[in-house]
Amino acid sequence: MYDHLTMAELNDGIVSGEISLEMLPKHLQTAWYAWEPEPIDLTVYALANDEHRREFLAQYCWQGESVLLVAVAHIWGSLAEPRQARCTRMGQACGAGGKGKMALVRMLRQLLAECLEYPPMPRPDQFDSLEAWHQASMQAFAAEAQREQDLYARYAAILDGRPDPAEPAATATVITGPWQQP
Numbered sequence: 001m002y003d004h005l006t007m008a009e010l011n012d013g014i015v016s017g018e019i020s021l022e023m024l025p026k027h028l029q030t031a032w033y034a035w036e037p038e039p040i041d042l043t044v045y046a047l048a049n050d051e052h053r054r055e056f057l058a059q060y061c062w063q064g065e066s067v068l069l070v071a072v073a074h075i076w077g078s079l080a081e082p083r084q085a086r087c088t089r090m091g092q093a094c095g096a097g098g099k100g101k102m103a104l105v106r107m108l109r110q111l112l113a114e115c116l117e118y119p120p121m122p123r124p125d126q127f128d129s130l131e132a133w134h135q136a137s138m139q140a141f142a143a144e145a146q147r148e149q150d151l152y153a154r155y156a157a158i159l160d161g162r163p164d165p166a167e168p169a170a171t172a173t174v175i176t177g178p179w180q181q182p
Contacts, residue, residue: 002019002023002024002028003028007031007035008037011032011035039059039062039063039067040059040063042056042067042070042071042074045059045074046078047074047075047078047159048078048179048180050156053156053160054149054152054153054156056071056074057111057152057155057159058148060111060112061111061112061116064112065112068105068108068109071104072101075159076101076104078180079179083100084100086161087099087101087103087104088103090103090104090107090159090161091104091106093158093163094107094110094111094154094155094158096109096110107158111151111155115148119143119147121137122136122137
């Protein structure tokens with residue numbers, strides 16, 4: 001019944017609730033458990049756009065250190081001149097230091113390390129009931145999701161030449177950018 005679907009289509013059906021795992025034959029269940037979606041190509045993100053910068057950083061953290069050089073090359077290639085000075089400033093703004101591309105490497109490694117710092121989750125033995133533990137766990141998950149979004153916003157602002165996400169984007173024309181115009 002579902003053999004004609006690709007793994008991506010099968011996954012979409014399961015995620016949406018249209019397909020139940022119990023409805024699947026054993027061979028498709030096994031194939032779905034082993035399946036991983038193709039990683040998103042980081043170079044599809046237009047880094048001049050704040051939403052794209054945030055998603056770029058989230059995808060970098062999701063894919064990890066294996067795409068570090070791709071991420072650095074994409075940032076470097078998207079920046080307007082003076083690239084080296086801009087990257088050095090980014091490294092300084094986040095506290096990672098470095099000069100030029102090395103500042104990008106250090107900044108992205110620092111972002112990944114910060115992203116992987118999870119606070120401890122509530123333990124069931126700390127609560128009187130399953131419901132209380134569930135509520136505390138859901139609050140912890142929500143707080144962690146917000147922490148990640150704040151982290152991406154902070155680093156997206158740094159990529160944009162702003163050390164603080166609340167600070168508006170630069171409008172001076174002495175040095176335009178920081179992004180190349182398409």
